[in-house]
Amino acid sequence: MAMIDIKSPENVSTAAVVSLGLLGGWLSARETGARPLGGVVLAAAGGWAARSWLAKTNPATTAALTGLYVGGFGASHPLAKKIGAWPAVAVVTAVTAGAAYALSDAK
Template sequence: MAMINIKKPAEVSTATTVTLGLIGGWVTAKETGIRPLGGVILAAAGLWAGRSWLDKAGAPTTAALSAGYLAAFGASHPLAKKIGAWPAVLTVTAATAGAAYAFSDAK
């Protein structure tokens, strides 16, 4: 039986991970019609990124980036009513991934 190798937290690109969570969660919910399934993707990516943020940047940065990730999810909904779904999701994803890169991945 093969061993499963899980990346060490310091090796994870959290900018990529939050991008997967926000865009992947939205696409999953939209295409399946099962919103909670999109939420599972969103939550899994958030937990995976959080594990790395804690290792790379410490608890205060993890708390701030986690709050930003959740805020991005929440902000995408009213923003979508103003500019459309795809532009809203891409906008909040860019901001969140940029923050993840700047405050964690670039370290």
């Protein structure tokens, strides 16, 4: 028996992982002042989600969801100038997590 039992990719809730990556990455960077730490959280969650998307769906859906995840991160910056940082991160997280659920987790 292994000390750490990691879920198989098919059993991971990627909507939750995406939320952790976007919200947790932003919060980590904001609270520590270390932007690279936020990037580590963002990248780790994105990699974990992409692993599951590939196992659950197909390469095209995986690429689309990965693009949305990275694009959401990028879009949150200009959106923050219009509506504020916290609302911007919440909006892109909701959109990305909703897409992850609809295109991968609900299947």
